[in-house]
Amino acid sequence: MELAYLIYKSTPTLTEKDLPEIAEQSKHNNxxxxxxxLLVYGNNEFIQVLEGAENDIKTLYxxxxxxxxxxxxxxxxxxxxxxRYFPTWSMGFHSVNKEEMELIDKALEGHSIEPVSGYLALEMMTGFIKRLG
Ligand SMILES: Cc1cc2nc3c(=O)[nH]c(=O)nc-3n(C[C@H](O)[C@H](O)[C@H](O)COP(=O)(O)O)c2cc1C
Structure with missing residues (x-):
């Protein structure tokens, strides 16, 4: 089986209190x-990395x-x-602030970024994106 990944962005239409429900639902299905x-939420944006069989990713998308x-x-x-870069995360979830989300956005746009310390999820997300090139 070929291992595929997909990263998408979206604009949340929900409030923060609805997030645990999504995390719970996702974990179960995933x-x-x-x-x-990994699903990251912040600055009025979602960024989600999915890895798995291509067909399963397509169906979920x-x-x-x-x-x-x-x-x-x-x-x-x-x-x-x-x-897999997130082998043990059926759907990791992390809230980030505006500055952190901007760092992730920059990594996605291919700009070089300074090493970030602090949140494990943020490091993993930016590290993952950097490795993809
Ligand atoms: C930002 C966001 C991320 C989501 N991530 C996942 C996910 O990783 N896996 C998943 O099964 N559902 C995820 N969902 C929920 C799906 O859109 C959908 O509601 C769910 O898979 C339907 O589950 P069901 O087929 O069991 O009813 C996510 C929803 C949102 C809004």
Missing amino acids: IDKWLTG QKLLSDKRHTNLKVVKKGILER
């Missing part, structure tokens, strides 16, 4: 499909497109991986 990754809890979905990057 364990079933062995989808792993179709569901995500019609999920009313966010809108304006855009695929930022997708491709094939040699190994």
Whole structure:
């Protein structure tokens, strides 16, 4: 099986109190499909990394497109991986502040960024994106 990844951005239409429900729902489904990754929320934006079988990612992305809890979905990057970067995270979730989200955005745009300290999730997200090139 080829291991695929997809990173998309979207605009949340929900409030922060609805986030645990998404995390719970995602964990449950993702364990079933062995989808792993990370969902980051902040600065009125979601960025989610999904890794797993290409078909499973496609199926989930179709569901995500019609999920009313966010809108304006855009695929930022997708491709094939040699190994999982989030092997134990059926869906890691982390809230970040505006500055941190801007760092992630910059990494996605391909700008070089300074090493960030602090949040593990942020480091993992930016490290992952940098390695993708
Ligand atoms: C930002 C965001 C991220 C989501 N991430 C996932 C995910 O990783 N896995 C998942 O199964 N559902 C995720 N969902 C929920 C799906 O859109 C959908 O509601 C859910 O998969 C439907 O589950 P069901 O088929 O069990 O009813 C996410 C929703 C939002 C708004």
